[in-house]
Amino acid sequence: MSSIPKIVILGAGYGGILTAQKLQKELNYNEADVTLVNRHDYHYFTTHLHMPAAGTDSVDHSRVAISRLIDEFKIDLVKSNVQDIRLFDKKVILEDGTLSFDYLIVALGGEPESFGIPGLDNYAFTIRSINSVRLIRQHIEYQFAQYKGDESRKDRLNFVVGGAGFSGIEFVAELADRIPLLCREYDVDPALVHIYNIEAAPTALPGFDAELVEYAMDVLKKKGVTFKIGTAIKECTEKGVLLATDELIKTATVVWTGGIRGNRLVEAAGFEAMRGRVKIDEYLRAPNQEQIFIIGDNSLMLNSEGRPYPPTAQMAMQQGICCAQNIVALIRGQQLKPFHFSHKGTVASLGKGEAIAVVGHKKYMGWKAAQLKKLVDLRYLFTIGGITLVLRKGRFL
Template sequence: MSRPRVLIVGAGFAGYRTARVLSRLVRGRADITLLNPTDHFLYLPLLPQVAVGILEPRRVAVPLRGTLPHVRLVLGEARPDGIDPDARTVRYTGPEGDSGTLVYDRLVLAVGSVNKLLPVPGVAEHAHGFRGLPEALYLRDHVTRQIELGAVSEDPRGRTARRTFVVVGAGYTGTEVAAQGKLFTDALVRGRTLGDGAPPRWLLLDTAPRVLPELDERLSRTADRVLRRRGVDVRTETSVEEATSDGVRLTDGEFVETRTLVWCAGVRPDPLVEGIGQPLERGRLLVDPYLRVPGRPDVFACGDAAAVPDLEKPGHYTPMTAQHAWRQGRIAARNVAASLGIGERRAYRHRELGFTVDLGGVEAVADPLGVHLPGPVAAAVTRGYHLAALPANRVRVAADWLLDAVLPRQAVQLGLVRSGSVPLDTASPESARVVGGPGAAVAPAAVSAEPGA
């Protein structure tokens, strides 16, 4: 008899963990195929450090073939209308436009999420997605270019605009981008002639009454103090009303001249799950506590694309975070194996172990197991957590951190990624072929490009 075929769609936090744990559980008793647009798992929490030159890009790219030796990798993305639960097939489009069909006995949907596009005039035209390595590299080049062009500009207003960086959304991504970005631009202008003497200016905006509104208020206050002490202009209960090529108009009526807008307004589930024809909860595929799609015993879903009941908070669903996606991947693997007669199934249940936010330098905020930690201690805990969570490249990441601590960063434009290669709408078929589509995990941010960049 042929071995059962397990197909995993997406290699973000949930999909990668599912493939890794499942391959250990079945030990060759099932054929596991992973469908993903890229050949790596992207460790997104460290992506802001790539954007400011602390880490080299390959440090956060975990190779799938090297870390999943018993999993067959197929490069491609599932087509929006390509999942047929009745025929147990998934049609996909390859990286060079070719197409194919995969047959499965068990299907795990871990397609993640895409940028949440809000109806703000001008954002779609003047912003680009920040969801992967191309976006991080583009942002690093873009910020470096603005500092260099501002240093030689004879127009005082132009100099100020190029040194002004606006971040919308003070959640995890926005807070880290603003905190790391301020340190980065301060280092870029150190020793330069600034003309009018104005230092780089970073604005962090959010409609919430405080930064990091999803975290404990003590962590929020600590992060706010660090940002303000560093020189970041934190404005709560404020957002962008309109974006133009010359700047942004805020909801309080002020117009801020800038060439850079970082959009961290959140994410939404990948629209791929809408085409399956199963019940949804705010765009997420409804599943039971065992991560199985009701009425489809051979289909499982986990991560940002799945609405998983929160057994710790009856009546609620688990939030769309990497922490939940990573742990749901392990439970999905166990339950897929159980459906094949290997082990017993388990319901997903998880209590928060705490959060960490890296603010750059020796500053961070963390509350492991509910213990509030600020400053250097939190920074050590944060980096220790990331090293433990990384599936690979730990020594290389630690080496880059050490080098960054003792050597100045090399601020040069590489020019590897052009503006058109990093669109804001990561849900469109065109952008998916460029950026990485549904296999990519979440990094909810966008950065604007100057005209002609």
């Protein structure tokens, strides 16, 4: 039996992949055993999923085989579903086996949060995985095909997006770009199609610069999106969505982007969590745990104003690198480094050739922001896979 420490990483999202890659680089030969567990044999780019969900880009531009990102001589890959995390036994229960660990990185990603709105769990789609976005894309196109078989069902041409936060806005923009193509393919009059974006908060893109929010809404309104801001969804049924105003929007397609919470496995494991998110220490460790790190959507960190940072890819990536460094430090008996989030800026895509961005104190909109968005995507590909991955998966146009 090897006596070298066992490191187990749960999840190969932004946080997990960056942790694995950093460990792979920093650890010396035989300094530790590293195992990366993931549900799929690919890593996907969550921030890109709004495109394949709407059908404006192929799914394969949103994922890459993990074996291309990781050196399998140095890291073991296990394709499995995590079923339980046993803190006391230092074991992870997989659906087809168990893994012991000395160091654990929980990077499982979040889950959609429906805030108890009745029917959302049953009748709304969520943009959360490759499988879920293929389903959304096909469901949308199927509505057009079915409508042409029974033109009395005009509600099939209504599409409702719940939530006008980051994901909601980015998806609704792609959908607005996709609809004209579907209308052409299915001989449907575009005037019959309606896209609704519903948001309970008093503004779209809460937290974003007001001028940019206005710009974004103008762009999307011109593309045919109808906004209902400051309007909660009361219920979602098979027939459509009922709004707080008692207006009923009949539809067969509701895509819910209104919230994200931490993973239920994290709560089940016994960590003290708020909506599945665990308040971690400055070294990214779970409370009272020396060797268990929680990063990404399941971690909760407060900014200097005492408010939680929103869960983003940027945050998960920086946490991944820091947590790998801290694990190496622990193994070597060195000093841990506290995590400091470095905000690189924010870009929201508004469909083809349009975006808004904030970098430092500068604001961008339109074509320039769209180029920035592409740059961010390409930069990520370069970070995890070098120039080869940029050339294989990058979108330059």
